[in-house]
Amino acid sequence: MGALTGALEPLGLAWRIPAEADRLGDVIVVLPDGRELGLQLKSAALITADSLPGQLRRWSKGSESAVASVAVADRITADARDGLNQAGWSWLDLRGHLRLTGPGVFIDSDVPALTSPVVERRALSGRVGIELAALLLLTPDRGIGVRAAATMLSRAPSSVSEALAALRAEGLVDGANKPEVPHLFWELAENWQPVSQDVASIPGPGRRADNAALRLGLDEVETTVGWALTETVAAAVYGAPVSTRASHPPDFYVPDRATLRRAVQLLGTATTASSRAGRVRVAPVPLVCSRRVDATAWAKDEWPLANPLFVALDLAQDPGRGREILDGWTPREVGVRVW
Structure with missing residues (x-):
């Protein structure tokens, strides 16, 4: 949320946190004419054209129809930006660009780049995370428990548990320990360095x-x-x-x-x-x-x-x-x- 509000302020837009009874998303933008636009935020480390369809399906579940949806990511590829536009989604690429659309508002502007991303990308920063990601992608339809994965990888269960929690926190693995495909593949590809x-x-x-x-x-x-x-x-x-x-x-x-x-x-x-x-x-x-x-x-x-x-x-x-x-x-x- 801080990433989005930090992008709104340089554009001269006010915002407030909605009251629980408002049911207007995660943050409310106050427009210059006094009208308000509720925004519901969905975050990811990376959004690509390949990962976007699955991400939109997940994010659309339980979304409030009365608010605008905003995808916030460390990086959004050019073709994924086009896909979000076509789907009617707003988005914030933390490298420095905001597109926000809704009743009475249209913003498509560069904004200051964020040095602290909304998602701390640490799941694939270590060897255990990379090994676990590869193991999960080998059998994407079957979730693997911590102890089973630790045995297969010859790693300590505590290390595997920590890596799995990080993958889940970044939306790369679901609650059943199944990989989010193809999102996890492309994240692993970025860290694949033989x-x-x-x-x-x-x-x-x-x-x-x-x-x-x-x-x-x-x-x-x-x-x-x-x-x-x-x-x-x-x-x-x-x-x-x-x-x-x-x-x-x-x-x-x-x-x-x-x-x-x-x-x-x-x-x-x-x-x-x-x-x-x-x-x-x-x-x-x-x-x-x-x-x-x-x-x-x-x-x-x-x-x-x-x-x-x-x-x-x-x-x-x-x-x-x-x-x-x-x-x-x-x-x-x-x-x-x-x-």
Whole structure:
């Protein structure tokens, strides 16, 4: 509420807090002619075109019809702003823009940026929050309890409980511990920062000693830890609308940084783009290499695949091409669309 009232004051608009009996929302704007406009506030860390439909459905439940609805967020993307306008919602982007519409009022103006956002974005600021978000998105239709999640992530229940409470407070998880899709996916995408290194060669047959040292994990793929194919090549195997040639350099997730260092040592460092045979990465979460997919029953590629969730998170790092691919991709053989 303080964020909105702080944006109203520089525009010369007075406001007051409604009495309980008023039923006029969270704050009332007093217009220059003395009339009043009730505003009901809904907050989020991020609003995108993908997250907006679900957010509007949730926010519309229990909303008072006699007041104007205002979405307040740390960041509202341009296409989400258009969607809010079309839906008849007012909005405040805390980076510095207010659009407020209602009977007798129309404001579409830059305002001072807020240094203290309405929602403290801390749910995905630590490793446990990122790991928990990934775990929830792997099974979006099934809520996971604190102790079960702690066991799966090898984390202390107290840490998982704190991370889950933060996710819930930011509207990223519902009361049943189910992720708010696709909102949580795009929040996780913003915090998805693998460590990567280009290499001059990739593992292959006839290199048994090297392959063992690299912890490829080619046996019993879905119950062991090992390398996982991701990015463009994996997306193509999954049937995503990507254009790729047979010689496209593959991207692999490896179990840990020690394996990445060993891979660079054994496979060589690619010093130029033309000498790059592939890329090895360490994911922000161990789940990538412990929840791999064996696609040999339905695809020609023999490499274990990263789950479609993690492939999608990699693609999402490209705001142009990646978003276009994700818009047209719904996993068929395995995985769930959460973007």
